[in-house]
Amino acid sequence: MPRLLPADCLNEIFECLEDDKITLHSCLLVNRLYCEIAVRILWRNVWNFKYNLQYISRVSSSIIGTLISCLPKESKELLHKNGIFIVARTQKSPFFNYPSFCKVLSIHKIDQIIQYTLETQQSINNLRSMNYIKYLFSQEIFKMFMNQISSLKSLDYYSEESKNIQNIMIIYFPGAENCLTYLTELNCSSDVYPEFFYQISQLCHNIKSITIDFEDVISDGLIELISLQKNLKNLKLISNNYGGTENFTSSLTKSSLTLTRLIIMQYHIPLTFISVFKNLQELVLSFDYRDSFYDFNVLQYISFPHLKVLKFLFAIPRIDILIKFLEINGKNLTEFHVGDHDNSLNLAVAKFCPSIKILFTLFKENELETLKTILNNCQYLENIKIWCGDDYLNDKELLNVLVNHSPKYFHELGIFYCSINKSSIILPKELDEFFMNWKNRLTQESISLTIYKNFDGIGLDANLENMEIINKYMKMGLIAKFTTKEYDYFEY
Structure with missing residues (x-):
């Protein structure tokens, strides 16, 4: 009889599969031990499935069927009394209390699943009837979650992704306080709707991470919720709208000492409010x-003594202003990401950022000397993209410079191929020579290599001989690790 892995080992393995719902689901079918461990991880954030439409449809039916089977008797009777007859996945009692495993609730995804289920299983022609039925159905589902989840960790609610989300007062359901x-x-x-934020404001005062997608309206309830937080550390703001954020940003002043990570995406959010966050460690x-x-000039003289990570994913501020910012704040930076090119900025990194460990920047083909300067000055550099x-840069010339000038801690390289010309990609003989030279380095540090293919899917791995050399080393x-990825601007 084959020996089974211990439960704690299986748990660590399955944790690595949390985002691969298909594989994780297949683990449920192996044996009871696998099922008992995998089911808790699968249902922790069961809403996080990203596959084709056919798969999403099947998963939606499976999730809602399982939830219906878990509903208490009185909820099922209430739904039947109101003419809501939805076929559950099974008529048998469920093997597990699935809702209790959830640590993440996505209100809009639950709404989407319920909407889909009602449209496919109910014969309802009257819109008012549909909305009323969805309200009753949603209420019983959320009532079950509030009662069964002992301590919810994450809550998602995006209005634009749902069809007329009903105003369900989740805080008044039994168990909501513990949940x-x-x-x-x-x-x-x-x-x-403001009532949602006012509701959770009564209970939730220790939220550490908030992501907000700004729409045309900023709820007063959201502003109150933000102002009541005692330990807000991570904040992500996404805005495509002009203005209207002043009242919101003023509500953040109470978090001026606790906030350590700030991400701002898209446009039209004034940046001057950033100056109050003296304990920022990461700014994206x-x-x-x-x-x-336009108002980054206000920040150029502000000192952020704890700032370690600074990223500009696309455009960058005016160069002289950014260089001044680095002069004041570059000393403690360990990671710098810039999505635009400027040689003087790269030289400023070499001058003002001696502690850099991770660097993403752009060099023109005639700027190898600037790369050498960075490698010689930044002696803690470990990773460069x-x-x-x-x-x-030409990849062959890049590799030659890394062999001869990279500091002793350097061990990770990412190459983004933007050329559509295959002839610009390093030849097998040249690649082999690089690894031979790397082997002879005094540090004997193995290297991890990530190839980001261009839009045509071209990278050095397109050459079979190159792959044979990589496999050999x-x-x-x-080579500690070799990975190929699709071109993605948003990787950070």
Whole structure:
């Protein structure tokens, strides 16, 4: 009889599969031990499935069927009394109390699943009847969650992704206080009806992470919720709208000492409010145009003594202003990401950022000397991501510089191929020579290599001989890890 892995080992393995719902679901079918461990991880955030429409349809039916089977008797009777007859996945009692495993609730995804179920299983022609039935159905589902989840960790509520979400007063359901009091993460739209925010404001004062997608309306309830938080550490703001955020940003002043991570995406959010967050450790700004940084000049003289991570995913502020910012705040930076090119900025990194460990920046094909300067000055550098092809660096020249100039801690390289010309990609002989030279380095540090393919799917792995060389050095242990990824601007 084959020996089974211990439960704690299986748990660690299944934790790595949390985002792969298909594989994780298949683990349920192996044996009872696998099922008991995998089911808790699967249902922790069961709403996080990202597959084709056919798969989503099947999963939606499966989830709602399981939830119906878990409803208490009085809820089922109430639904039947109101003419709501939805076929459950099974008529038998469920093997587990699935709702109790949930640590993440997504209100809009639950709404979508219920909407889909009613449209496919109910013969309802009257819109009012449909809305009323959905209200009753949603109420019983959320009542069950509030009663069964001992301590919810994350709550998602995006209004634009649902069809007329009903105003369900979840805080008044039995068990809601235990369920919501220790909520640590909230992801929401700014225009969710105010009563929702007022409700959770009564219980949730220790939310650590909030993501807000700004719509045309910013709920007063959201502003109150923000102002009541005692330990807000992570904040992500997404806005495509002009103005209207002043009242909101003023509500953040109470979090001026606790906030350590701030991400702002898209446009039209004034940046001057950032100056109050003296304990920021990570700042990420993602704007398409340099004009969006019109008030960044206010920040150039502000000291953020704890700032370690600074990222500009697309456009960057005016160069002289950004360089001044680095002069004041670059000393403690360990990670810097810039999605635009400027040689003087790269030289400023070499001058003002000696502690950098992770760097993403752009070099033109004639700027190898600037790369050498960074490698020589930034002696703690461990990881660099660089574009190759077109007007940017040649990959062969890049690898030669890394062999001869990279500091002793360096061990991770990412190459973004932007060229559509296959001839610009390193030849097998040249690649082999790089690894041989790397092997002879004094540090004997193995290297991890990530290839980001261009829009045509071209990278050095397109050459079979290159892959044979990579496999050879992986077996030797010289390559610790080799990965290929699709081109993605938003990786951060």
